[in-house]
Amino acid sequence: MAEKLRCIALLRGVNVGGNNRLAMPDLRGRMQNLGYENVETILQSGNAVFTATAKQLATASADIGAELKRELNLDVRVIVRTAREFERVSAADPFVSIANDPAKHFVGFLATTPAATGVAALGSLVLVEDQVKVVGEHLYLWCPNGYSKSPLFKFAWDRQFATSVTMRNWNTVDKIRACLA
DSSP states (O other), X not given: XXXXXXXXXXXXXXXXXXXXXXXXXXXXXXXXXXXXXXXXXXXXXXXXXXXXXXXXXXXXXXXXXXXXXXXXXXXXOEEEEEHHHHHHHXXXXXTTTTOOOGGGEEEEEESSOOOHHHHHHHTXXXXXXXXXXXXXXXXXXXXXXXXXXXXXXXXXXXXHHTSOEEEEEHHHHHHXXXXXX
């Protein structure tokens, strides 16, 4: 019998500013149709916790994205992490000691390792209070005045890093972690 893993799917750009509208029951149904088990959605921003075999996990990002495109005509990027990988995201947070507002503390989930030139470009930004650090396939931000007021808001993450990036604030990260417990 194949080992089953608890996983998280993070959809990029779903239900943001009226674009890429996706009802969470539709997301659950599409994922269940793909054979994933125990699918739970968190908030309305395209977060789903589910159970998959290692074989399913290997193609989950592409499979979920293709299913949403085929069945709902949504073209969204999907980034998947196992529960163990998700827990390591929290453990590796470099701003845990200073980030005192989870709504202004973010983690970016990257589809692949970012391009070195993109990481280097971060050094050219003038950041007064904001802080950013790339750790593997994750991007950590602390924006004490809010992300939309930060120079980081205008940084073209996907283009600069040559990979898909989807952001979640720490409130969302905590809600996802609670579903994994």
